[in-house]
Amino acid sequence: MRYKIALLVSVLLMISCGTLFADELAETVALHQEALDMIWLLLAAALVFFMQAGFAMVEMGLTRAKNAGNIIMKNLMDFCAGALIYWALGWALMYGSSNGFFGFSQFFIKGADATLFRDWMFQVVFAATAATIVSGAMAERTKFSAYLIYSVFISGIIYPISGHWIWGGGWLAEMGFHDFAGSTVVHSVGGWAALMGALFLGPRIGKFVKVNGKTTSKAILGHNLPLASLGVFILWFGWYGFNAGSTLSGTDMTMATVAVTTTLGASAGAIAAMLISWIHFGKPDVSMSLNGALAGLVGITAPTAVVTPFGAVLIGLIAGIIVVYSVEFIDKVLHIDDPVGAISVHGVCGLWGTLAVGLFGATDDVRGLFYGGGFTQLGIQALGALSVFIWVALSAGLLFFIINKAHGLRVSEKEELVGLDLSEHGTESYSGFQIFTTM
């Protein structure tokens, strides 16, 4: 009996020891899970933050030297003001407890723990991306103060609400709308807001010339293509955080698929835009090719996790073609002045990417038309894209309308001719350089 008891005791001891040990281990492993998610999301967030620099460089490069400082200020400040308002309000509307249409809790991310801090960090840089897209379309003629007001509203209200529908557990999420990293949530929202902004502003002086009742479009050249190209490389670099980070988990291995489809989509987009511009204008156009890469990136953003490499290449190619014709159409037919092509790149190609999910989706959960999924997913995607378009067109339209009436949206003719750097900020961006200021 003593023997038995001894046995029993020893066995129990060993087991309890083991489980004790195992408990500790399990805790460590759980901590590692948290750490992997944390590291992945924070680094991805940093990469997405860096896209602000990319946007600033692209927009500066594709506009005139006399407005470069103003673009800096707009890009810096829409992030800064956006971050504060997204902290106070935006997060609450987007990820607070939901009524299907918007969230409403956690203002000032109250009571945040490490996980919530992490998630806010990852989300704020997306909000800022949506905001900053608009700046390009409104470049070279917008009052700085008006832009500041706008940027508070888009990051605080417009973006969070449609974002809630899709990423915050709202009605579109319920329906199965799939937008992995934000073709619609981020890019289309930015693009459609850009469209409204450009519409309310009107074109830059000298952009459209009326000769014998016919309006012709004139090119106003960007002043610094090297800067613009740097911006595109920075954006592409950041996009690995934007897309792959959107797994939202450091142990979700689809991040590899995402990285690959993102790379292929962007490459195909650049090549398609280059070829189309070559065929169409006789020369491989630099700024169109740059826009093509961005178009491919925007297009692949929604479907990146659910398509095959082949699918990604096709999506990119089509995005690259779309962007060239869209830029032409908006410029030559609609006569809307979008200095950097933001509406086409982010709005139109964002729409394309959203629909592409319904065409090229190749997973069990998200199966598109071409992969035997029928029209269901495509229909949901179209509905989602349309709803967001309507929401942004109305809300941003109203916003710009009110700003225009109450405060003025556009600088005076004299200020525009002199350049916003001097007139709005009292500075020159390239002091000492000789620049032909007539341009």
Place this chain on the structure above:
Amino acid sequence: MRYKIALLVSVLLMISCGTLFADELAETVALHQEALDMIWLLLAAALVFFMQAGFAMVEMGLTRAKNAGNIIMKNLMDFCAGALIYWALGWALMYGSSNGFFGFSQFFIKGADATLFRDWMFQVVFAATAATIVSGAMAERTKFSAYLIYSVFISGIIYPISGHWIWGGGWLAEMGFHDFAGSTVVHSVGGWAALMGALFLGPRIGKFVKVNGKTTSKAILGHNLPLASLGVFILWFGWYGFNAGSTLSGTDMTMATVAVTTTLGASAGAIAAMLISWIHFGKPDVSMSLNGALAGLVGITAPTAVVTPFGAVLIGLIAGIIVVYSVEFIDKVLHIDDPVGAISVHGVCGLWGTLAVGLFGATDDVRGLFYGGGFTQLGIQALGALSVFIWVALSAGLLFFIINKAHGLRVSEKEELVGLDLSEHGTESYSGFQIFTTM
């Protein structure tokens, strides 16, 4: 009995199997802990390294075209020379076995294993940051060879010693001085050295004009704001490595808090500086807003891990206000010529951030005045900041004094007028561009 034995054996086998297995598992988990720390710190170190590019762009952008190449050389070489000396000497003084005032072992990081390699990597980029801060304040008039000498001493001796006090287990660490990521250790050290350098050098030709016995300050415009803004974005991006990496562990979840407070602090800083410049000068100033973002970042660097988001916003706002008035004061009252505002951004706002720990600290360990912690922490912070100021003022002062006497610190008037690119490096940075060389 056979039965019993069989039972016993089988139980023991299973258990031992289990523990064997568990042992292996435990080893793997321990390796993962190492890997998480390693990956986190190396990537953070890479981000901090990239801040060198940010500093170079900011400093180039805010000075004249004729000195751009010289700034490249200074920023590149203070890193390169600094890395070699920090390997040979600096690490040993900072993290070698301590006598309270400096370390003294591990010269040439002798006998380093993976952990020490990792830690050295993370620390060397901080040392280089401190060194490179000075370059901006001494821009456009310093002999290149003198700058090289200086940079060896700051990375090899000045920075490591005060660093030892705080991060190397020295007397300030003992007292409970809290400087999470280096408002004092890195930024103030750089800022105060910059102050001494600018003092010994004197102002650039044409910076201060004496009319009727009254000295007035003239602006010497930076030649490339787009580059400067790119630099600020790069610095901000790198700062996520600088601050969040300073958890020194990949499983310390406060990294999320750090990322959030860093973002909010920087945003608030930029907005505050913009608003103050708007009120004060009539226009929202571009370069001041850029400096405001940096001021916010420097200010939040020490308290980032121990404050609330509200605290971070306040700290950033105040840093943004401080930087504008400090730049004005140093320029218009003290008549010290600091071309890029390095003394204000890094010295003064580093001081502010250090004190802010004692005001806004909100954790159990570090509790500041406004969070019921009384004056203790604030006192310690003040003492630490003061000690470091005295140390750097004396040591850097002596250094510049000796360089000035023995070697000469400043180029000749002719060389300064022609520009350091031609006179010190025999090159033009913007060959082919027409630049009004009178400026």
Place this chain on the structure above:
Amino acid sequence: MRYKIALLVSVLLMISCGTLFADELAETVALHQEALDMIWLLLAAALVFFMQAGFAMVEMGLTRAKNAGNIIMKNLMDFCAGALIYWALGWALMYGSSNGFFGFSQFFIKGADATLFRDWMFQVVFAATAATIVSGAMAERTKFSAYLIYSVFISGIIYPISGHWIWGGGWLAEMGFHDFAGSTVVHSVGGWAALMGALFLGPRIGKFVKVNGKTTSKAILGHNLPLASLGVFILWFGWYGFNAGSTLSGTDMTMATVAVTTTLGASAGAIAAMLISWIHFGKPDVSMSLNGALAGLVGITAPTAVVTPFGAVLIGLIAGIIVVYSVEFIDKVLHIDDPVGAISVHGVCGLWGTLAVGLFGATDDVRGLFYGGGFTQLGIQALGALSVFIWVALSAGLLFFIINKAHGLRVSEKEELVGLDLSEHGTESYSGFQIFTTM
């Protein structure tokens, strides 16, 4: 007996519970292993991707303003076209099932799972690096369409095949040839292809002037050193992904050694090149120092994981010296026109780094001459470097020969004088800026 059975049952239950639990834990830990590798490699790949921006900036900065847009297009498109072809073909030749000389399976990375996606992602950015190196040596005079053709072949065939020998399990790998991150696989391949390209193209107009039968070399200045320096910083930053990522595993702690030796090698390279240029030309030359940093990086790339810090410093110093004399030799003796020094930096220093493994290797597996390893390793390294040189010289030579005959490699004299931006792309890169277009 009941008691016994009860005991038995309870013990068994507990154990099975435990193992069940342990199984789950083990699975999670295995997932973490995958996640660590995944995160590490994807982030490293993103860093290496960003090096494309670095190359573009360096090449633009060191050439004339009138060709900047063309360089953008070349650098963007060799990545984009390279990515598509590496997906379709390159990977299959490099990592498909081997016959010792090339692989042949997994075209279009067919049947890829997360691991293969990850590995492709990490490899494609290396392939693109090799391709883009060439662009610098062929700058300012190459037909854009010819360059596009070339870039498909290098990424699709030339690079993958020699890559297979070394990294794909081919014959050089079998022999024990050690090239950790690609001094030979990537940099020499790029460098030697650059050599062939520059040879077939001939020098730019005005580069070599024949006076009295003696050919003298004239400098053609780069137009934007700030951009070039930014490029070098970006490259260095990306190199942490390039070298440290080449552990190929997130739990291989040698990544710390790699980061440290990379830092020291690059620093030493920059310092050596600066000093040599100072002694040799009388001034510390900016562009040479920048090239020195790159030379150090290229040199340390092969041996980075197997050398001591001392070894790394020596390797870097020697690379920095080599690059200056190599640039001089290629320019003044061979009269080959390499606008950015790509042949010297990547070809020659890549060769040096490869041999340095056989000299400074200090691990059990890879032991060099100076560390008691005799001549064996050095011999293998020399053999490998030579084989790759022959392969690239022949294949790239043939490629450029055919392109030259069948399509034309070089633009017309008029197009070259006007600049490739206008003649090949119908655009100006710096519209509005006054540039002395005679240069």
Place this chain on the structure above:
Amino acid sequence: MKLIIAYIQPDKLNSVKQELYKREIYKISITNALGCGQQMGYTETYRGVDIEVNLLKKLRIEIAVNDSFVSSTTEAIINGAGTNSIGDGKIFIVPIEECIRIRNKDTGAKAIG
């Protein structure tokens, strides 16, 4: 033949060109200049410190014309560039003794147009 040199505000180039075209004067050369005249320079501030920009950006126009075109050319410039405000600029008329077209060595009145 006269060489008409005019300094104008940069943002007036387009209207000057239009006025010239109306009068069938198509040939013109332009350089960038910094000028200092009655318009004493504005003061910008940069980080709150005054910059005396007493050298203002101007465009310098050169038009070589036959004597009979002088008055219509100056009229065009005045119409295009004049705003009745300080800084509008100046016109200087300098004699030309000879004019040669490089392409075909035409000289004199034939070459100028």
Place this chain on the structure above:
Amino acid sequence: MKLIIAYIQPDKLNSVKQELYKREIYKISITNALGCGQQMGYTETYRGVDIEVNLLKKLRIEIAVNDSFVSSTTEAIINGAGTNSIGDGKIFIVPIEECIRIRNKDTGAKAIG
């Protein structure tokens, strides 16, 4: 003394300089200019939209010479810059009343060379 002003194509500067050197004319000043003459401007496209570049980049050369050098100078310019095609440029000759060398206050024919 005459001031010879010439507008030439930027890529012809080198050959003009060589022709001048042959004739031992070493002193010359150059500015960047935008010109609009018979060569009506080419049209670039930028993203498919026309840009009327009717202001073309030109170089403006100034050479001050003694009267006896006028013909060899113009000859040099014509030889160096002429290609028989539109856009080759123009030469204008303007009288100089006085010339002063700043360094030593030499004047007249002595100062000009």
Place this chain on the structure above:
Amino acid sequence: MKLIIAYIQPDKLNSVKQELYKREIYKISITNALGCGQQMGYTETYRGVDIEVNLLKKLRIEIAVNDSFVSSTTEAIINGAGTNSIGDGKIFIVPIEECIRIRNKDTGAKAIG
């Protein structure tokens, strides 16, 4: 009325301006130029390869003055820009036949100042 054209070293602009102000000459126009004169160009090296910079950066100053101001203007330029070394520059004086102020169509001596 005369048009005084001077080429000076860029770093002498400030002292020239001061000398001019002393003599109450406030109106002046400046362009960037590349010059090649007695100062035969220095040689820079770039990565150890010579660059013959025989086109040096100069400033070109234009001052239109009434005849009575000619000597004080040239004096001011000589005082401000002279250093007794090669490269100091040159002054050319060219006759002006007419001067018009665009703002108010003043002409002649009244317009010039």
